[in-house]
Amino acid sequence: MEAQNRNLSIYNSLSGEKEVFTPIHGNFVGLYVCGPTVYSNVHLGNCRTFINFDLVYRYLMHLGYKVRYVRNITDAGHLEDDADQGEDKIAKKAKLQQLEPMEIVQQYTVDFHDTLAAFNNLPPNIEPTATGHIIEQIEMIQEIIAKGLAYEVNGSVYFDVEKYNASENYGELSGRKIEDLISGTRELDGQSEKRSPLDFALWKNAAPEHIMKWPSPWGIGFPGWHLECSAMSTKYLGEEFDIHGGGMDLKFPHHECEIAQGHAATGKKPVKYWMHANMLTLNGKKMSKSTGNNLLPGELFSGNNDLLEKAFDPMVVRFFIMQAHYRSTLDFTSEALTAAEKGFKRLMEAVQSLSKLKTSASTSTPITPLINSFYEAMNDDFNAPILVAKLFDAVKLINAINDGKASITQEDLTILSKEINAFVFDILGLKTINDNDDSSLSKVMELVIDMRQTARENKDWTTSDKIRDFLAEAGIQIKDSKEGTNWTKI
């Protein structure tokens, strides 16, 4: 990609401002995104975040960066809450269902991969698991203890937030002040071990009935909530890397703790650019596993949910997500998705007609400003909705050329076609929907359309309309045009 297109700005949550993106190591970019906790099916809200970062990954690659994209799988479970004495979620579910913990992990990891593949997300380069990096996590804890910023109590190790804050700034990412945090803390059971309620566990002593546990210098236990991301990002991307992403709800305490841990262990600030994707809302509230206010991708693809008027293709959902900026909340409604579906189809039909356009000796509308506008949109903090708007400008142009109301040279068409295809398929990650992939149905439809055509030529409107109406009842829409008759499933 040409250098002039490479002036990407990213909104850095750490500074609260858009900053020009400059990788730490020349052409290489390290990208870490917090992955899912695999104790239940991913819901659509989770997917939004991963789709947004898929866009980031894709655009960075389009700009010619060599990206290493790391996204973890949290399979060690997180604490249910402070009151349940450290039982982790995966272990709890395992007991309920009489399954091995890793069986649960496997089931939902597969679901996660299948779902993201349906959304046409590219897999990350490395997808490390928390359980596979216990040793790295123990080593990091030892580093932090050696620096005097963590302490052991009864086989558990806690990070000393106040001590860290004496020389560093705990709260720099989330904008919190430690005094406010202390005053706002509620006194909960099971926190008596901690020197301060703000301290968080790096290692947790495991009760005998706890299923997932590992030996450590402090006894049998399991790693703390936030440590895995620090250990794995350090291992695969280094002590300092470029971009760390995740959902807005992870900003505090998860990412704040990551900064503190990483900084404590290595003496360096781990992340140059923090990116936070906003929530997908349903009924005006964030989707959430714990409150049940969510929608599963499978329900969306099948239409099997009362909130949905019909089923939606994963690509329609992806397009819907691309029509909102990643830092804004996006409200999910069946109506909004239906609107997105129509727009998506219009865009894709225009893109497909690119290859059939007739070229002329001259170009009526210069294409360079249009193409530049694609880059300007994405360079401005990955503004996909602006990009989509500009692509619809291109749709208008394509249709005008198709109608003979505008013209384009072969040379310009080649360039335009290449760029539009790159932005639509490679960057936005959209795919065409194959309605007509059932070959036997296609054959039958060929015959039916041919019979209807014959009837129409004989002005036998009764027969032709009967065919049309019957097909409509069967969910197949007939589309007549000058070039002939097409059909589509409704």
Add this chain to the structure above:
RNA sequence: GGUCCUGUGGCCGAGUGGCUAGGCAGAGGUCUGCAAAACCUUGUACGGCGGUUCGAAUCCGUUCGGGACCUCCA
């Protein structure tokens, strides 16, 4: 209670101190045997009240509403 975000036309959703966002729906048109589809045209909206300014929906104050985080959560 603390910290922060947000309120845009029927719906979703960008953006900006003065210059059309875009999509969908609606309206009109072209096409068509009639329709549908497709395509073209079309909408001066920015929560209320003050203030700053030549000019604000965009900045400031205030007020009302919505939301996020402060406990696991993308």
